[in-house]
Amino acid sequence: MNNEIMSGDEAVARGAWEAGVTVAAAYPGTPSTEILENISAYKEDIYCQWANNEKVASEIAIGASIGGARALSAFKHVGMNVAADPIFTAAYTGVNGGLVFVSADDPGCHSSQNEQDNRHYAPHAKLICIEPSDSQECKDFTIAAFELSEKFDVPVLLRMTTRVCHSKSIVSLGERNVSASKRYESRPSKYVMVPANAVARHVVLEENLKSAEEYAYGSPLNKVEWGDRSVGVITSGISYQHSREAFGDKASYLKLGITYPVSSKLVREFCAQVDKVYIVEEGDPYLENSVRALGIDCLGKEVVTLQGELNSQIVGKAFGTGRKIEKYEVDAKAPARPPVLCAGCPHRGFYFTLSKHKGELVAAGDIGCYSLGASSPFNGFDTLVCMGGGFSMPIGLSKALEKQGDRRKVFGILGDSTFFHSGITSLIDAVHSKANVCLCLLDNSITAMTGHQQNSGTGISLMGYEVPRIDALKLVLASGVEESKVRIVDPLDLQAMDKAITDAIASTGVFVIITRRPCALLKEVIRANAGAHCVIAPDKCVGCKACAKVACPALAFENGKAYIADPASCNACGLCAQMCKFSAISKVGK
Amino acid sequence: MTTNILLTGVGGQGTILTTKILSEGLVKLGFDVKMSEIHGMSQRGGTVNTQLKFGSKVYAPNIGEGEADLIVAFEKVEALRALPYLKKGGRIIMDDREIYSMPVLTGQQEYPHDADEVLKKAVGNVTVIPASRIAAELGSIRSQNICLLGALVAALDLGGIDWEKLVESSVPPKTAEVNVKAFRAGYELVRK
Numbered sequence: 001m002n003n004e005i006m007s008g009d010e011a012v013a014r015g016a017w018e019a020g021v022t023v024a025a026a027y028p029g030t031p032s033t034e035i036l037e038n039i040s041a042y043k044e045d046i047y048c049q050w051a052n053n054e055k056v057a058s059e060i061a062i063g064a065s066i067g068g069a070r071a072l073s074a075f076k077h078v079g080m081n082v083a084a085d086p087i088f089t090a091a092y093t094g095v096n097g098g099l100v101f102v103s104a105d106d107p108g109c110h111s112s113q114n115e116q117d118n119r120h121y122a123p124h125a126k127l128i129c130i131e132p133s134d135s136q137e138c139k140d141f142t143i144a145a146f147e148l149s150e151k152f153d154v155p156v157l158l159r160m161t162t163r164v165c166h167s168k169s170i171v172s173l174g175e176r177n178v179s180a181s182k183r184y185e186s187r188p189s190k191y192v193m194v195p196a197n198a199v200a201r202h203v204v205l206e207e208n209l210k211s212a213e214e215y216a217y218g219s220p221l222n223k224v225e226w227g228d229r230s231v232g233v234i235t236s237g238i239s240y241q242h243s244r245e246a247f248g249d250k251a252s253y254l255k256l257g258i259t260y261p262v263s264s265k266l267v268r269e270f271c272a273q274v275d276k277v278y279i280v281e282e283g284d285p286y287l288e289n290s291v292r293a294l295g296i297d298c299l300g301k302e303v304v305t306l307q308g309e310l311n312s313q314i315v316g317k318a319f320g321t322g323r324k325i326e327k328y329e330v331d332a333k334a335p336a337r338p339p340v341l342c343a344g345c346p347h348r349g350f351y352f353t354l355s356k357h358k359g360e361l362v363a364a365g366d367i368g369c370y371s372l373g374a375s376s377p378f379n380g381f382d383t384l385v386c387m388g389g390g391f392s393m394p395i396g397l398s399k400a401l402e403k404q405g406d407r408r409k410v411f412g413i414l415g416d417s418t419f420f421h422s423g424i425t426s427l428i429d430a431v432h433s434k435a436n437v438c439l440c441l442l443d444n445s446i447t448a449m450t451g452h453q454q455n456s457g458t459g460i461s462l463m464g465y466e467v468p469r470i471d472a473l474k475l476v477l478a479s480g481v482e483e484s485k486v487r488i489v490d491p492l493d494l495q496a497m498d499k500a501i502t503d504a505i506a507s508t509g510v511f512v513i514i515t516r517r518p519c520a521l522l523k524e525v526i527r528a529n530a531g532a533h534c535v536i537a538p539d540k541c542v543g544c545k546a547c548a549k550v551a552c553p554a555l556a557f558e559n560g561k562a563y564i565a566d567p568a569s570c571n572a573c574g575l576c577a578q579m580c581k582f583s584a585i586s587k588v589g590k
Numbered sequence: 591m592t593t594n595i596l597l598t599g600v601g602g603q604g605t606i607l608t609t610k611i612l613s614e615g616l617v618k619l620g621f622d623v624k625m626s627e628i629h630g631m632s633q634r635g636g637t638v639n640t641q642l643k644f645g646s647k648v649y650a651p652n653i654g655e656g657e658a659d660l661i662v663a664f665e666k667v668e669a670l671r672a673l674p675y676l677k678k679g680g681r682i683i684m685d686d687r688e689i690y691s692m693p694v695l696t697g698q699q700e701y702p703h704d705a706d707e708v709l710k711k712a713v714g715n716v717t718v719i720p721a722s723r724i725a726a727e728l729g730s731i732r733s734q735n736i737c738l739l740g741a742l743v744a745a746l747d748l749g750g751i752d753w754e755k756l757v758e759s760s761v762p763p764k765t766a767e768v769n770v771k772a773f774r775a776g777y778e779l780v781r782k
Contacts (some may be wrong), residue, residue: 167651
C-alpha cells in the first residue's frame, strides 16, 4: 500500500481528489489555507480558485453542486460567518453532486480573532457535521462526506481544528473516483428558493436529517472502543486523541465521527453500558448538550475548560486521573518574541509615519500582516474586529466623534486582499455617507499573512494562469472618491508618505491613500534584492538611536552603536538610512 | 510508549522542514509518527515550535509540559523558553546562535546570554552545537537546520536508513551538497 505522511489539510485535498471532486473554491485563512493550495496540485482534474471571500467561494461550490459536480469550499471558522448566508439556504435546496463545506476552527486563537465553535452551525444551518481526528480520517471522512451529502441530499460540514489541520500523520492513498459527476437537470422547485418552494423544501430537509440520524447509528464513522466500563468517554475530533492518552484502557470510548445529527440511539446504548459518562470536547458544551437533552447525566464543561486547546494533561487534570507533571525550572527568563513586521516590510514606512501624527487621528485596523502595526512601538490603530471592518468601522467611529466635537481624523487601514474581500462595499458606504475619513489601502500585491496567495489584484490565479488584474485604484475612483483626494505612495519614501497623511488630515470627506510596494518576502522581490543590505559606518554612528524608531528586526545595537545584526534578512529598504542625520547608513550590493 | 521531540526556533530558521525530513525517515523505519506544527502569525519573526512523536502507536500529536525526551533548539533563548516541556532526565541539543527579538532590540527586555550555561547547570544533558557557524563555514547559514537534524539523528541513534540521501532529496537541488555536509557535521559532533 502507498503510504504518505500528510497534514490534515493535505489529506482533505487528497480525499477531495479521490472522491472525484471537480470544482473547489476558497478564500485563504489559517488553518484552512493549505486545503486549496494542495487541491491546486490536482488542477488537471479539479477546477479550483481563490474567491474574493468565503461567501463567493461557497456560492461557487453550490452552483457547481447543482450543476452535477462534487464540489468543496473551505474556510477558517470566522470565514464561515461570511459564508453563512448561502449555506443556510443550500441546506434547503440540497445537492446534486455532493457538496462539502470545510470549517477549520482555531481553538487557542493561534492565528485568529476569536475561538468560535462552528459545530453549532450544523444544527443551526441544518447540515450533516463530521469531525476527523487525524490525517487518515481527514482523507476518509472527506470521501465519506461526499457520499453522505448525495445519499441524504444535504450539504456536509467537515469540521476541523488547527491541531487536526496542521498535524501530520500517515495516510494510505487510494485511486480517484472518475465517475462521480452527475448530469445537470433543471429543477426549479428544488433550486429556486422562493417562499412556496422553500416551505416545501424545509419539510424534505427535516426528513432527510431524520434519515441521516438513523444512518448514523450504524455508521462506521462512529466508533465504540470498549475498555474499563466504569467510565464512558464521549468525544470527537482531536479530543479523542487527548482522551486516549489521558484515560488509556481505564475507560471505554464513544468516538463520534458524525456529530450532527448525533445518533440518540447510539448514545443511549453506550451510556447504559458504563457507570459514569464523561464528555471530552474543546470549545463549547456541544456534545454535552445533546447528551443532556436525552436526560443522561454526564460530566463535561463543569470540569473541562471552555477556552483554548485541550491536551492530555488538561483532560487528565480535569477528571482527576492526571499524573503529577515533573519539569525543570530555572530563574533565567526568555525575553518575549512577539511576531513583528519583517525586515524590509513596506508596511513599516506607513506605520512609522502614522505614529508621528498620533494626536491628530484615530485609526481602525483590519485582518492581515498589517495588523502587526498595532503593536509597540507604532501602536498603529485602536480597533480590529473582522475583515472589511477596517473601512466600515471608521464611518461609525467618525460620526460618533463628530457628535462629541472631537475633531481628530478617523483613519481606516486594510490590505489589497481584504479590500477585494469586503472593503469595496465599505468604501462605497463611506462615500455614500459622506464620512470624514481617510481610508488607507496597503497594497503589497499579495495575500501575505496566510503565506502568499494570489488575489484579484495580482493577475495570477490559484491554478497558476494569467487572469485579468483588477485595478483597485479604478474601483476607488468608480466608487465616487474625488481624484484630488486620492494619493498613491511608495510607503518606503517617508517624505511622500508624510505628505499624504498630512494632506489627508487637512482634508474633509473621504480621502484615500493607496500605498504600493510588494511584500518583501515575495520570491521576485527577494531575487531583485539578492545580496543587497544596509551597512552602518561605526565611525559615523553617534548612537542617537533615531534609526531604532522604525523598529526593524534586522537592526541591533552593541556598545551604544547601531549595526545590521541580520544582513541576510535586511533587503536595503533604506528606512533606517532615511532616519539617520549623520549619513552613517548606506546600502550595499544593490 | 512514544519518543517525544520538540524542535524550536524562530520563524524562517527551517524547523518545519527539519521535522518533515525527520518524520519521513521515521516512517521509513516503520514507526507510527505524528507531528504538529503551528504556523500562521508565528512566521513573522515569532517563536516556531514543531512537535514530533513516534513509537508503535501515537494518539495525540502534541506534547505537554514535562513530556519531551529531546528538545532541539535552533536559537539560544528558545531552548530556555522550551525548558518546561523537557522530561526529567531528558536531553537538550541547541545552537548557541542569538537572534534578538523586538523587545530586546528596543531595550525593553534583557537577552540572557548565559542561557546555555544556565541550562547545562539545571539539566546536565545539554549539547551545544554551533550549527549556524558550521553551516556558514560550509557555505550557507541556511543549512543550520540540517546540521541540527544530523545531531538529532545521531542523538536518537536512528540507523537503518540512508539519511543523507533523504536530506538530498528533500532540499532544493542547488543546496543539496552543502546540506549533506551540514548533516554529516552535526551527526559526527554528537556521535562522538
